[in-house]
Amino acid sequence: MLHVGAAPLGLSIRAFCVAAALLASLLPVAPLGAAETIRVASFNAELGRKGPGLLLRDILKGDDQAAAVARVIAEVSPDIIALQGIDFDAESHALNALADLIAEAGADYPHRFARRPNSGRTTGLDLDGDGRLGGPGDAQGYGEFSGSEGMALLSRFPIIEAEVSDLSTLLWRDLPGAEMPELSAEIIAIQRLSTIAHWIIPVELPEGGRVDVMTFHATPPVFDGPEDRNGLRNADELRLWSALLDGALADVPGGAAPPEGPFVILGDANLDASAGDGRRPVMQEFLARSDIQDPRPESPGGTDAGRPMATADWRAIDVGLMRVDYVWPSQHWRIARSGVHWPAAETPANADAIAASRHRIVWADLVVPETP
Secondary structure (H helix, E strand, O other): OOOOOOOOOOOOHHHHHHHHHHHHHHHHHOOOOOOOEEEEEEEEEEEOOOOOOHHHHHHHOOOHHHHHHHHHHHHHOOOEEEEEEEOOOOOOHHHHHHHHHHHHHOOOOOEEEOOOOOEOOOOOOOOOOOOOOOOHHHOOEOOOOOOOOEEEEEEOOOEOHHHOEEOOOOEHHHOOOOOOOOOOHHHHOOOEOOOOOEEEEEEEOOOOOEEEEEEEEOOOOOOOOOOOHHHHHHHHHHHHHHHHHOOOOOOOOOOOOOOOOOEEEEEEOOOOOOOOOOOHHHHHHHHOOOOEOOOOOOOHHHHHHOOOOOOEEEHHHOOEEEOOEEEEEEOOOEEEEEEEOOOOOOOOHHHHHHHHOOEOOEEEEEEOOOOO
């Protein structure tokens, strides 16, 4: 077994630090080997395409990006991974094809979950106020077609699908303390809060018990006007989890009761607590909650670029490096390790990470709580 200790004689401090960083970049690849520890992860794979069926077509024809996505997931090899930015189809053909691709790369996920998201779901109203009906901005969540850039869960452990709670029908107005822009009564009556979805997915643990996987993908807090509709919605999509955990959604239409046992929140919040657009204090308040833990994962690549905890690289569009993807375990767990899969530039794995998505996989190894 390799150990990082004092620098060997004759090895400069800088060289030793580089070697240590390279070793750290390989840690996500290590197999877990013990059932009492599970690895959970979240990844915005950016597998959305411009029309229905095109993602399946691309995967089957050997699309380079899809292949890179499969390789990085297999390299990190989480036991449970929440995916964002993957087009939905009713028979899960694209998700199953992706799972097959990941299996070929070395990681098998026999248990899969996906439902139709709010993105692209038509409303019949002019939600974006452009004077036309049926555009992507008139859907419950922005989308070129129904199912555009949805979500999915892949798991090595059985999913208790009969007990899934889907909070995606919750109306924005029904969130306690909702902060909505000025909208017509007609729009307020039908506007859902979730841009994509909010799900609570129970997963059986290998040694007994279960974990409630709470997952979501919030709207970017940009692409709007001075009314800040997307910024307000983004903040309330995160506040939904606070309301749930506080028990404030138990009696709300489309809501649910808080989880009774161990849970983990996985997803793309599209909100950085310290940089970029959006209502950063909302994220700061959420991270201060006493019922969740923030592993504060880092990566060699992010460290090299100046933001160790960055999970999205938007420098090409002049947005910069942002931390928007998260793994938040409940206080039931002990966090053994965590990280962002952004290998150092010198490693071959970095090329796959870049080819797969502008986002990086964020992961944590959790010690399974003892069952009563």
